[in-house]
Amino acid sequence: MECKDVENKWQAYFDGTCSEEDEQLIDEHLNSCEQCxxxxxxxxxxxxxxxIKEKSRIEHKSRVNGLPIKKQKQLLRRAKWKNRFTNAFTIFFLFIFTTLISGLLTGLYYGFGGEDGKAHQATQVVKTxxxxxxxxxxxxxxxxxxxxxxxxxxxxSIKKQLGGNSKTIxxxxxxxxxxxxxxxxxxxxxxYDLNLSFIHPYFSSNQLEEQIDLERTLHETWGTLEMLPEGxxxxxxxxxxxQYDIQEVNDLLSDYDLDIVWYAINTGTEKDGTGYGSPYLTAGDDLFGIHDYAVFDYIEGGLTDSGGDGKREEAFKKGLKFLAENEQMTKSYMPFIDDNISLTERYRYAExxxxxxxxxxxxxxxxxxxxLQExxxxxxxxxGEVDFYNWNSAPTSGSIYY
Structure with a gap:
């Protein structure tokens, strides 16, 4: 073969695809040609x-992307858990931070203003x-x-007075x-049984058809008290x-050994009845009054000083005014309050x-x-409710709540 012939078969010679005969001829030529x-x-x-370059590339690829499957899974799992932990820690930190900030803001929102704060105001609305x-x-x-x-x-705690003791109900x-x-x-x-009912004087004096029932009920009440045992x-x-002033009420009952615990007060609509044609007024109807405990919320010193009757009247007007100033919250708590006359109108009537x-x-x-029948x-x-005799004051009293 000449150099020209070898040139034509050079690539096939290196690829190993030439015939054995050509391969032998090319070998003979290479033995005698220094140029080739x-x-x-x-x-x-x-x-x-x-x-060498290909081997280096393969080795590099093997180090970066060609790790063993097991090793790749371990690294991937580790990365996932790291991300999960980071996300969980971030969420937990944000939750704690948000809770602390909201707690601080909530405390300021409800507690700011002391007795004029929203929490105290809501408590006083419920109490009053x-x-x-x-x-x-x-x-x-x-x-x-x-x-x-x-x-x-x-x-x-919801309480009532029965005899000489306060009772949690x-x-x-x-x-x-x-x-x-x-x-x-x-x-x-x-x-809570609604068995404590009142009759407005308007009905007892003007509704003749109701008088027979009222007289019968009154007779049955005295009969019940007469049958109840001494103790x-x-x-x-x-x-x-x-209708009487509170001082006049106390004078009417001053000769009896009893406690007056609640006064039913006229606010302008009681003579209209309950709206269902019934003259009986009870809790849940158009009934307003004053409890002695309410006096301590609105009058400094409560009933401990002189002028207790005037203090009850003043406390009633202050309490009714307070409810009128917070009428929306009051009606959300006491939805049965008559909408035909606002609390403000009731307050003005009392004034x-x-x-x-x-x-x-x-x-x-x-x-x-x-x-009292006399x-x-x-x-x-x-x-209302009857209990064993507890009129005499005990030397000590209290309650255990825990």
Whole structure:
């Protein structure tokens, strides 16, 4: 072969695709041609250099992307858990941070202003509305728990006086979210019986058809008190023949050994009845009054100083004004309050006409309450709860809650 012939078969020779005969002829030519030998050495060098580069590339790729499958999975799993931990830690940190900030803001929102703060205001609305619309019921031991995210909890004991003792009859729990108040009352007997009812003087003097029923009910009430044994105390609702000042009410009952615990007060609509054609007014109807415990919320010193009767009247007007100033919250707690006359109108009526009572809740020894049948000012009466005698004061008393 000549150099020209080898040139034409050079690539096939290196690829190993030429025939055996051509391969032998090319070998013979290379043995005798220095020029082609030099070219062969150059070609081999290039091939070796290329092979080294390819090997290096493969090794590098193997180190970066060509790790063993097991190793790749381990690294991938480790990266995933690291990301998960980082995300979880970030979320947890944000939750704690948000909770702390919201707790601080919630505390400022409800507590700012002291007694004028929203939490205290809501508590006072619940206390005042309860004590002014539910005969012989008052709230005690109030606690406020301010939480995060603009929520707060209100807890109070629901009590009444029976004889000489205060009796817990339920628990009240309120929840606040900003200005929205929801309240749940858990009565110990599962319910609050509406058996303490009043009759406005308008009905007892003008509704002749009702007088027979009123006289019969009054007769049955005195008969019940007469049958009850000596060693008992009871609560009794009495309604009067007309409206009296609180001082006049106390004078009417001053000769009896009993406690007046709640005064029914006229606010301008009671003579219209309940709206269902019934003259009986009770909790849940158009009934307002004043409890002695409410006096301590609105009058400094409560009833401990002189002028107790005037303080009750002043406390009633202040309490009614407070409810009028917070009418939306009051009606969310007491939705049964008549919408036909606003709390502001009731307050103005009391300011204009004075604080007049047409009935009271009294409690004391049963036989002492029975003596009230002699009082000509009483036109209607109904017995409430009865208990064993507890009229004498105990040397010490209290409760265990835990």
């Amino acid at each position: 030998q030099h070219r062969l050495q150059m070609e081999i060098g290039q091939q070796e250099s290329q092979a 509305a309860t004590e002014m619309t539910m005969p012989n019921v008052y709230l005690f031991d109030s606690t406020i728990n301010i939480k995060a995210y603009f929520t707060a909890e209100i807890q109070m 339920g628990q009240l729990e309120g929840n606040m979210l900003l200005n929205k108040l929801t309240v749940n009352r858990d009565w110990y007997d599962g319910q 008992t105390v009871a609560e009794l609702v009495v309604s009067f023949d007309e 204009t006409h004075g604080v007049k009572s047409y009935g009271v809740v009294v409690t004391g020894p049963t036989k002492e309450l029975f003596k 009082n000509e000012a009483i036109t209607y009466a109904v017995v």
